[in-house]
Amino acid sequence: MNSPLAGRRVLVTGAAGRIGSVTTRHLTELGSLVTALTIVEDPELKADRVIVGDTRSEDDVAAALADVDLVVHLAALAHPSAGTPYDVYSTNVVSTFNVLAQAGALGVKRAVVASSINAFGVPFNPHGIRPAYYPLDEKIPSDVADWYSLSKQNDENTCRMAWRQWGIDVVSFRFPHVNSADVLQRMADGHAKNPAAGVREGWSYLDTRDAARAIELGLTASLSGAHTFFVAADTTNAPYETEILLDAFAPGVPRLRRFVGREVPMDLTAARTVLGFQAQYELDLPTHELEI
């Protein structure tokens, strides 16, 4: 069956990045005509149009948006240490504002935006705090203490503002750690030795191919408004039972329900029911006894 994205013109910002390159390929395979906006030249990048430019620049974004139907905004400095605090914060919030404001004013109907699990602040909070509860969900209280998390929280506000101002539907994804299967496996090996490292993200992860599929569904799902979704694989990236992990590393944190086996302690209901998303690429991990 033909994808509803076949023949649609989609702008992907950050198209040469980890998620952007896989998304550009995926959308192209579905028949979309992708305009790839990238700040770095990348000979590997195959798209209908490639524009080398900066998402902070009004002129570059205007050129990239010419004749575009849909937008996928992924460009960002994707970690607190990816630049100075000023660069990380200003690049991310200015880029998201610039892309959504111009797309909205042009009458683009839908954008998908990369937020982050870090929008709730706890994973990068330097004070060792734990989430307010498990499973993590879109309403969990935030405790932001770094500029990257703050930029992602503000990006979610920008998405809502753009919808209210211009009526552009926006799907933003609170991605957990997203990577290729081999890198995710190495991360799981690390969590086997040091499971405490994953507690604040609920040991969540997502294969890059699943991120691209979530983005496809974000572009096509029947919805209106500005909505934020957690997306992750159904299981954790630690080879221990989730209840045992939480007993050991988050003993005082309320659990709103019980978790079965290695079930990820993240509420994926919204992504499943509204977008029809379920991850297809999961790590094949054993379940060991936890020894601490």
Ligand SMILES: NC(=O)c1ccc[n+]([C@@H]2O[C@H](COP(=O)([O-])OP(=O)(O)OC[C@H]3O[C@@H](n4cnc5c(N)ncnc54)[C@H](O)[C@@H]3O)[C@@H](O)[C@H]2O)c1
């Ligand atoms: N990969 C993850 O684990 C993860 C998790 C949560 C959220 N995210 C978010 O998903 C998005 C994509 O992340 P990624 O892992 O592909 O990161 P990445 O660093 O591989 O890709 C981001 C791309 O944006 C580009 N970029 C940065 N500043 C730019 C600018 N001013 N103009 C144009 N392009 C610019 C970079 O050159 C890079 O190619 C980011 O918004 C990131 O914050 C990623």
